[in-house]
């Protein structure tokens with residue numbers, strides 16, 4: 001083994017490869033100036049951006065349609081944001097773009113590295129791999145390559161397959177929706193959470209999507225017609241139609257169910273699928289492993305999955321007949337979903 005580390009020009013860091021020095025510096029700047037070391041809104045949006053850049057790739061149509069994790073969504077923002085599936089990713093682009101002036105790196109490297117650093121702030125998340133060396137995109141991705149929540153599930157599976165991902169790898173990637181909130185789908189509402197713990201990378205999203213919803217609530221575009229159960233709806237939660245369909249599709253239902261209360265499978269699957277996502281369309285033989293620059297994640301909360309207060313096993317709607325784990329129910333009449341990472345329940349009071 002080679003234990004020799006090089007001193008970085010900033011006089012602060014050392015690295016196994018001089019090419020990684022810039023990412024050690026960038027990690028510090030991201031954490032102090034962009035994410036505040038938190039698994040909050042800006043971290044969530046940075047993670048989402050990794051997907052929307054990388055998925056602009058098609059084995060069938062070839063590189064003219066996009067070269068994957070190449071920074072195209074930032075470099076050709078005006079074109080790619082014409083695709084409605086990219087609604088809202090401008091926040092992450094605006095937040096990160098100034099760093100291209102500050103660091104000699106490509107847009108693709110910036111996006112994937114920022115996503116990996118962001119995830120390290122989320123309790124329960126794995127430490128993601130980071131490979132450096134994506135060339136800048138020379139053209140935008142074609143419109144229509146990013147899955148939409150209202151797409152039929154077979155169309156979503158086909159789209160993912162065309163970028164190199166199996167249906168179960170997609171399930172692994174959807175652990176991301178455990179730290180996710182929608183700003184665009186419901187009129188006049190922001191930060192509508194997909195699970196009851198939007199600041200914790202846990203298995204709650206896999207459980208909560210299996211709870212029978214209130215079918216009488218009118219659904220927004222892309223929201224599942226069978227919405228979340230009332231105790232979660234009262235807290236303003238929602239579920240994507242695509243997440244609901246994937247949870248119940250014969251190809252994925254058993255794997256989805258297997259994720260419930262299985263944090264190791266969720267974190268391991270997410271780690272591996274994100275490692276693939278981060279290099280879609282890229283020649284990894286020309287890249288340098290700078291994973292060492294990704295911060296070690298904050299410790300997990302280690303709380304088992306629970307039925308949110310006001311729900312329970314009677315609401316389970318299962319499409320796989322493997323045995324379901326026995327889980328406790330949180331005490332109380334209704335759950336409380338924090339709106340800020342510090343636990344505050346008023347979005348206006350969140351630390352900025």
Ligand code: HEM
Pocket residue numbers: 041044045047048050051087088147148149150156173174176177179180181182183184185222240242
């Ligand atoms: C079938 C595939 C997917 C669909 C249809 C989908 C759709 C969506 C939608 C509609 C939103 C809400 C955006 C908004 O209104 O602000 C969202 C949020 C999010 N998605 Fe996905 N998504 C998919 C896969 C993924 C994957 C693979 C990742 C992994 C990186 C991901 C990460 C996120 C994150 C982190 C958010 C939360 C952003 C925030 O809280 O601001 N999604 N997704």
Ligand SMILES: [Ca+2]
Pocket residue numbers: 052053054055056066067068069070071072073137141
């Ligand atoms: Ca791209």
Ligand SMILES: [Ca+2]
Pocket residue numbers: 177178179195196197198199200201202203204205
């Ligand atoms: Ca969560």
Ligand SMILES: [Mn+2]
Pocket residue numbers: 041044045181182183191
């Ligand atoms: Mn958001």
